[in-house]
Amino acid sequence: QSALTQPASVSGSPGQSITISCTGTSSDIGGYDYVSWYQQHPGKAPKLIIYDVSTRPSGVSDRFSGSKSGNTASLTISGLQAEDEADYYCSSYTRTNTRLFGGGTKLTVL
Amino acid sequence: QVQLQQWGAGLLKPSETLSLTCTVYGGSLNGYYWSWIRQPPGKGLEWIGEINHTGRTNYNPSLKSRVTISLDTSKNQFSLNLSSVTAADTAIYYCARATIKRADPWGQGTLVTVSS
Numbered sequence: 724q725s726a727l728t729q730p731a732s733v734s735g736s737p738g739q740s741i742t743i744s745c746t747g748t749s750s751d752i753g754g755y756d757y758v759s760w761y762q763q764h765p766g767k768a769p770k771l772i773i774y775d776v777s778t779r780p781s782g783v784s785d786r787f788s789g790s791k792s793g794n795t796a797s798l799t800i801s802g803l804q805a806e807d808e809a810d811y812y813c814s815s816y817t818r819t820n821t822r823l824f825g826g827g828t829k830l831t832v833l
Numbered sequence: 834q835v836q837l838q839q840w841g842a843g844l845l846k847p848s849e850t851l852s853l854t855c856t857v858y859g860g861s862l863n864g865y866y867w868s869w870i871r872q873p874p875g876k877g878l879e880w881i882g883e884i885n886h887t888g889r890t891n892y893n894p895s896l897k898s899r900v901t902i903s904l905d906t907s908k909n910q911f912s913l914n915l916s917s918v919t920a921a922d923t924a925i926y927y928c929a930r931a932t933i934k935r936a937d938p939w940g941q942g943t944l945v946t947v948s949s
Contacts (some may be wrong), residue, residue, distance in 0.1 A: 724894060726877065759935045761878075768880065768927055768942050774935035812878050816933050820891045822868075827877040 727752065727813055727825035734831040740801040743828045745813030746794060751823055753794035757816035760789060760798045763827075764809045773798060800830070808832045835860035839928045839940040841913075845947045855928030856942050862886045862904065866931040867911040869902060869931040870939075871924040879924075883931055884911055918947045 728746040735741040745752065745760075752758055758776045761769035771780055773789040776796060786801045798816070800807055813825040841853035848925040855867070868883040881891035884902045892900050901914040915922060 755834035757934050761936075768939040769936075771935055772940075774937075780935075780937065795922075813877075814880075814936070819894075821893060822880040822883075822931075822936075824870075824878040824880060 724817065724819070724821060724823060727815060727823050729811075729813060729825035729828045731826070732831065733832055735800075735803045736833045737803050737805065739803050740799060740805060741830065743798045743800075743811055743813075743830070745796045745798070747796075747815055747823065748794055748830045750818040751815040752791065752792075752796050753819055755816050756791065758789065758791055758796040759802060759814045760787075760796075761812045761814065762809050763807075763812065767811045803832055805832050835930060835938055837928050837938060837940040839926075839943050841926075841943055841945070843944055844859070845930065845945065847945075847949055848920050849945060850918055851918050851922065851926075851945055851947075852912065853926055853928070853943055853945070854912045857860055857909045857911075857930070859938050860930075862906055862909060864909070866891075867902075867904070868929045868931040868936055869913045870927045870929060870936070872942075873921075873924045881913065881915075881926075893936075917931060920947050923947050 740743045760773035763769040777789040811828045836858045839855040863886045866883040869881040884890045899916045925942045929936040
């Protein structure tokens, strides 16, 4: 099974909005609304920030939002802050009862 | 609040078996999948596999022949065994609680290095 496809890097200035895409197939992202997103700061374990495509866990800023269209999911971060600089990973449940992660996107806040 | 604490050997020789254990504090094993995920240095996340409270397992097809995930309900623990390791298995290994929707929380991670 191939990893989900994410851009290697994105960047934005404080206050701006950025969007990270995550592309899969009809066997994973396109087939289920079970897309999740994780934020990982250097040396730390990943942290869940979005699940069920667009649901934020308690305590996660409403500057983070998720969406999906067809086989592509997206994470949007609005009002960029320095603390948002991190790696971001998407994940999806699959038709074969496995899970896939994206390759990860490094967000740089300029 | 559920917390996961993991431990295991951090340095292995090629062909040895990797063994890690994760203890679940503050919650039951029931109703969840208990997962292992790894991250090679400087690279992305790779899902290894999972087990639920009934002992049902799902594995990454690329690792399935070498992976065993098991459960010890009496100790609220689950474990990962990965046989015949090579340098390509060098990674930070994480345990996590999972459902079909999400993986949360995660353990602190264990760096496992395979070197002769």
